[in-house]
Amino acid sequence: MSGIDTLPPLREVIAAHGLSAKKSLGQNFLLDLNLTAKIARQAGDLTQADVLEIGPGPGGLTRGLLAQGARRVLAIEKDARCLPALEEISAAYPGRLTVINGDALDIDPLAHLTPPIRIVANLPYNVGTELLVRWLTPKEWPPFWDSLTLMFQREVAERIVAQPGSKAYGRLAILAQWRCEAHIAMSLPPGAFTPPPKVSSAVVHLTALPAPRFPADPQKLERVVARAFNQRRKMLRAALKGFAPDIEDKLIAAGIQPTDRAETVDLERFCALARLV
Ligand code: SAM
Numbered sequence: 047m048s049g050i051d052t053l054p055p056l057r058e059v060i061a062a063h064g065l066s067a068k069k070s071l072g073q074n075f076l077l078d079l080n081l082t083a084k085i086a087r088q089a090g091d092l093t094q095a096d097v098l099e100i101g102p103g104p105g106g107l108t109r110g111l112l113a114q115g116a117r118r119v120l121a122i123e124k125d126a127r128c129l130p131a132l133e134e135i136s137a138a139y140p141g142r143l144t145v146i147n148g149d150a151l152d153i154d155p156l157a158h159l160t161p162p163i164r165i166v167a168n169l170p171y172n173v174g175t176e177l178l179v180r181w182l183t184p185k186e187w188p189p190f191w192d193s194l195t196l197m198f199q200r201e202v203a204e205r206i207v208a209q210p211g212s213k214a215y216g217r218l219a220i221l222a223q224w225r226c227e228a229h230i231a232m233s234l235p236p237g238a239f240t241p242p243p244k245v246s247s248a249v250v251h252l253t254a255l256p257a258p259r260f261p262a263d264p265q266k267l268e269r270v271v272a273r274a275f276n277q278r279r280k281m282l283r284a285a286l287k288g289f290a291p292d293i294e295d296k297l298i299a300a301g302i303q304p305t306d307r308a309e310t311v312d313l314e315r316f317c318a319l320a321r322l323v
Contacts, residue, residue, distance in 0.1 A: 072170030074239035082110030092116035203248035260317035274308035
């Protein structure tokens, strides 16, 4: 017994199923079920929600989500070695856990989920940012999910919540904060994981806003921001040279000095510029 449920402790599960961690799959497991229940709580009341979890591994966070009362959990795991352990969790929570063996980058989870949908995951570091960018840039807004509660390397988490004027401020901050409320909900030291990664981690919670904070065409905003931050040390009149006719006039019309650098320009002014180019 392990505290939050009647299943065996995770160390026993890992030993029983031979789940030695694979670096290539970003496997840094959370084995403390009190901690995984705490992470699940950061996602709010899950009793009326379907949860999408990417990379359940041996199932520590999955058990946290189910113990917190998640209506249903759809878990996508690439490593087939984890399936028997996940099957045991499924049996302990009948009808509430569905596991798909595959690559989260290739699987469309929507067919298996009923709104409201929340995404909660201790993401594999190698695909974490790519998945986040996909979830933040759907064709339609609001997206299929209501909130994201995601573990990242601390440095990535800081880039998501960064404010203008800081080194971490860039494309990811703008992408995330344009249409979401984003904050760091928890910080975790390397020792919270088995095996411990080299760096600290943090859980970021993002809530989808019903509409963007400021109007802008998503593709134009994306392009102008990518270009502006591509050479973040340069003044914007140089970084955006040739991006659009009369770029200096457009910068001024958007309330931006041509001598400003991208990292000092807030979201509202980037949106104004995207409307002008
Ligand atoms: N959720 C577990 C926990 O908190 O202990 C494991 C987290 S571990 C950081 C990342 C998990 O994602 C691993 O189980 C790994 O096998 C899985 N994974 C890696 N790449 C994946 C992918 N492309 N699609 C789905 N799962 C993946």
